[in-house]
Amino acid sequence: MKKRKIKNSIIAAILILILAVICIKCLRFESVSEYNNSDVNKGKIIGNVTLSVDCSTILSNYDNLDSKLKSKKYVPDNGIIFSEKKCELRKGDTAFDILQRNLKDKKIQMDYSGSRKSKNIYVKGINYIYEFSCGKLSGWMYKVNGEFTGNGCSEKKLADGDKIEFVYTCDLGRDVGNDREEGIGK
């Protein structure tokens, strides 16, 4: 009996050790100031793109908005969270990279799921306005050169001079001019 107990505790200790090593290896802890000061500008500059983040559709659906978010802090008067601005395009950048880098620069909150490696990033929320915050059909979408691309924002590499717009829809894209949703059911 005693031998078995010792054996079990050794196995448990090894498991905990492995878990701890994985935690330390894979997780990078940063304090808020460290995060804000960390540099994300890596890679060669190969051109310029413009970025804007817009949630003006909320203004016409203001009743549906979460009562907590009904404040100028979250939804500005003109609905523009990030006004159109020229940003540098670095090698290998996708629309998501541009968004993340510039929002971090301006300290605007952004939340996403998925990973860059598997190219399946989905932007859940910008500036505390999340999917479903303004009705059941609401969420963030993005356009490149005025067109909805139909794929994820971390999938397609950008070209010099592209115009990226992140827009908030309250009606599955219909109110921001996306007619692609007919194809979704197929």
Place this chain on the structure above:
Amino acid sequence: MLEFRNYHPIVIFTYFILMVITTFMSMEPGILIISLVGAVILRCADNGVNINRSVLYYIILFLIITISNPIFSHNGETVLFYINNFAITRESILYGMSAAVMIIAVILWSMSLSDVMSMDKFLYLTGKVMPKLSLILCMSVRFIPFYKRHAREVSDVQKAAGIYSDMDIITRIKGRLRIYDSVLGWGIENSVETADSMKARGYGSGKYTPYVKYRFKKSDIAALIVIIMYCIVLAYFTVIGDLKFSYYPVIDGICLRSKKVIFYLAEFLFALFPLQINIRSGGKAWNYLK
């Protein structure tokens, strides 16, 4: 043992269902904590105060739920620190804690319900309306404890026979698998047999008459009035929207001067309702101090 056990099944059932609904309805921390405290007090009064391994189990459950929420939800204004560029916020941790309290409270209420509401009471309630469904429900509710008991019996027998008792880990796992195999086979056979024997005895063929007669007494009417009063309070506060509580992006404050205090009081009194019955019915304290 609680006096509440002797009440009419309808009273017992609605009481516990109402408590579970209250707990599920709101993420408001005050309501959740009152519900949890009520459930703990009730279980202590019913089973006696014994701190054993189950407390450790609930603490681990609490920690797992609390930690898992901030891993998946990064909403919230107060950022504590970043892990792999993801914000860990105070709001999401507090949300996780509330969800954990809610789940543990509901587990405790359901355990009290299954303790007080024995299966024959349940069959008494539903047997007339839906005999087949209630039989299936009864059998599935009893499924896990029943099988656990049988598995322990089998393993005791094996131990007594000296098989797989003190060997290396692989042989012991093999022994466990054998027990599992036998219990599974026995269980399937047993459930079919139960259903067959119920059918042979004419279950569901005519009017269902329970073995025990539950009469609706005066005390049941009094308890039902209390339950209806609580229902009205709950409905009122739900309609005026006082039970709404949101955590994102900034957590709501708890204002103790608002009308909500009335609801806290009502909920607390209602949660301890079975104990109040005990006190009123002549202080049979020896019953549960035994």
